[in-house]
Amino acid sequence: MKKLEITLRKTETLKAKPDWNNLGFGRHFTDHMFVMSWNSKEGWHDAEIKPYGPFTLDPAAMVLHYSQEIFEGLKAYHGADGSVLLFRPLDNLNRLNRSAVRMCMPEIPAEEVLEALKQMVALDRAWVPQASGASLYIRPAMIATEAAVGLHPANEYLFFIICCPVGAYYAEGFKPTKIYVEDQYVRATAGGVGEAKTGGNYAASLKAFAEAKAKGCTQVLWLDAAEHKYVEEVGTSNIFFVINGELVTPPLGGTILPGITRDTVLKVAADWGIKANERRISMDEIIAAAADGSLTEAFGSGTAAVIAPVGEFLYQERSIIIGGGKTGPIAQRLFDGIQQMQRGILPDTHGWLVRAI
Ligand code: COI
Numbered sequence: 001m002k003k004l005e006i007t008l009r010k011t012e013t014l015k016a017k018p019d020w021n022n023l024g025f026g027r028h029f030t031d032h033m034f035v036m037s038w039n040s041k042e043g044w045h046d047a048e049i050k051p052y053g054p055f056t057l058d059p060a061a062m063v064l065h066y067s068q069e070i071f072e073g074l075k076a077y078h079g080a081d082g083s084v085l086l087f088r089p090l091d092n093l094n095r096l097n098r099s100a101v102r103m104c105m106p107e108i109p110a111e112e113v114l115e116a117l118k119q120m121v122a123l124d125r126a127w128v129p130q131a132s133g134a135s136l137y138i139r140p141a142m143i144a145t146e147a148a149v150g151l152h153p154a155n156e157y158l159f160f161i162i163c164c165p166v167g168a169y170y171a172e173g174f175k176p177t178k179i180y181v182e183d184q185y186v187r188a189t190a191g192g193v194g195e196a197k198t199g200g201n202y203a204a205s206l207k208a209f210a211e212a213k214a215k216g217c218t219q220v221l222w223l224d225a226a227e228h229k230y231v232e233e234v235g236t237s238n239i240f241f242v243i244n245g246e247l248v249t250p251p252l253g254g255t256i257l258p259g260i261t262r263d264t265v266l267k268v269a270a271d272w273g274i275k276a277n278e279r280r281i282s283m284d285e286i287i288a289a290a291a292d293g294s295l296t297e298a299f300g301s302g303t304a305a306v307i308a309p310v311g312e313f314l315y316q317e318r319s320i321i322i323g324g325g326k327t328g329p330i331a332q333r334l335f336d337g338i339q340q341m342q343r344g345i346l347p348d349t350h351g352w353l354v355r356a357i
Contacts, residue, residue, distance in 0.1 A: 176311025
């Protein structure tokens, strides 16, 4: 494959910066973006870091009709030594390539895209928030742009990366969430696209999410599609339980998103000598373990939320309180420890950090 040439076109007008104390999540976008195009003749071409702005799309662009789209989410942080650090960026770009294969889309040259990302983050460094708990959220995405209404894998694509300074994902911040256990709608079935990070999975989740919100819950916990019995994942993250002092999380079996933060939790837990089990876990087991006191914590793990403690599950009109409704010590230790790793405060023993500056 020929080397990707990246053009740099800087903006002439820098945007006003947001209120750093009130960032919210994903509302403000930086000055630049990265774009590149693909067609079957030229492969990836016209790679450019350019001023952030809208695209022109043909109304027949296939993404608008058939949702041929994939995306990723990763973060950059201010390092303790003044650097700007990307956390596990190649793991995200490689996962994007696995999603691409599942969705019949072209793979990206991950190493070269990482170089472009480093350049772009360095250029927009003034947008990387300084406050602890805040970060620069990076959203790579790919869409099918070929203008065609007949159904086939598109012959033209656009890949782009945009960035936004973000605070905590949930309005409640790092506080225990209340999660609705969804036993009617399902997220993914075996053989489907559950393990691909494709927009359609998230669009399909919105109805359940809206109903959960109406019941006062922050998120949905999905169950397996076949029996509506086994836990799968939370709307925007993977899920962990602490039972008898050990971590339990559902195994990756094709229907669950292979979370990078999930993997981080498993590796960090191993480093800390906490036993972790990837196994199926049913709602019956959760109810029994919460009742006999062996289930002491539950938390979600994801790039956007990092670690999100769960204080309560609402399941078939029944409230299941976890750990007295408080954040547990393992969730707290992981939240603190992972954030310190992401900022280079703790040593990077796994080689997860990539310097942008
Ligand atoms: C992430 O955690 O990065 C995600 O992609 C979840 C998204 C819905 C914000």
